[in-house]
Amino acid sequence: AQxxxxxxxxxxxxxxxxxxxxxxxxxxxxxxxxWYVQSPGQGLQLLLKYxxxxxxxxxxxxxxxxxxxxxxxxxxxxxxxxxxxxxEYFCAVGLNDMRFGAGTRLTVKx
Amino acid sequence: SQTIHQWxxxxxxxxxxPLSLECTVEGTSNPNLYWYRQAAGRGLQLLFYSVxxxxxxxEVPQNLSxxxxxxxxxILSSKKLLxxxxxxxxxxxxxRSFGNTIYFGEGSWLTVV
Numbered sequence: 001a002q003x004x005x006x007x008x009x010x011x012x013x014x015x016x017x018x019x020x021x022x023x024x025x026x027x028x029x030x031x032x033x034x035w036y037v038q039s040p041g042q043g044l045q046l047l048l049k050y051x052x053x054x055x056x057x058x059x060x061x062x063x064x065x066x067x068x069x070x071x072x073x074x075x076x077x078x079x080x081x082x083x084x085x086x087x088e089y090f091c092a093v094g095l096n097d098m099r100f101g102a103g104t105r106l107t108v109k110x
Numbered sequence: 111s112q113t114i115h116q117w118x119x120x121x122x123x124x125x126x127x128p129l130s131l132e133c134t135v136e137g138t139s140n141p142n143l144y145w146y147r148q149a150a151g152r153g154l155q156l157l158f159y160s161v162x163x164x165x166x167x168x169e170v171p172q173n174l175s176x177x178x179x180x181x182x183x184x185i186l187s188s189k190k191l192l193x194x195x196x197x198x199x200x201x202x203x204x205x206r207s208f209g210n211t212i213y214f215g216e217g218s219w220l221t222v223v
Contacts, residue, residue, distance in 0.1 A: 032210060044214055049211060090153055096159065098159070098202070098212055103152070
């Protein structure tokens with residue numbers, strides 16, 4: 001069955017440190033892949049997306065993600081985290097269905 | 111431009127009453143349409159999706175149902191609401207010809223009392 005997993009429920013990093021949020025999926029074919037961010041009380045904002053081509057995708061706010069077909073993963077990275085990056089991050093995956101992971105809550109320490 | 115309208119924005123309904131949430135899309139044709147529920151502090155749970163008029167795929171076998179009577183209209187319904195149906199409901203659409211992005215409605219807050 002199709003599924004998407006974000007293994008980390010909560011991650012804490014220090015401001016200025018690097019960040020990697022994990023996303024794994026199970027689909028019969030390469031799906032569309034997305035990362036969204038949601039701040040408290042706010043809607044979902046698209047960070048980046050992948051559907052074909054270069055497997056390293058650049059997004060907004062300095063984020064990037066790498067699609068690895070062999071690992072069925074689409075991990076989100078940022079080289080230096082800012083306090084304003086504290087939020088909930090969702091990976092979304094699908095073909096006709098679009099499934100969201102449970103989310104990873106990011107806390108940034110000063 | 112592409113827009114999505116979802117209503118009502120807020121709803122307080124007694125247990126056992128019916129439900130109807132409606133979503134319409136403008137500026138596109140034959141999009142994929144979705145209904146999600148987001149519980150407080152949780153992710154988005156896919157409830158239903160539709161790839162065309164009258165075509166509904168159900169992900170959650172509960173007392174909710176969905177219908178797509180027109181190409182750009184998607185309705186979420188229930189005949190009898192349960193307390194556990196409370197939550198934030200989001201309509202969304204996806205169209206490969208419009209940047210391959212998922213677009214979301216404003217959401218509907220449902221409280222079942």
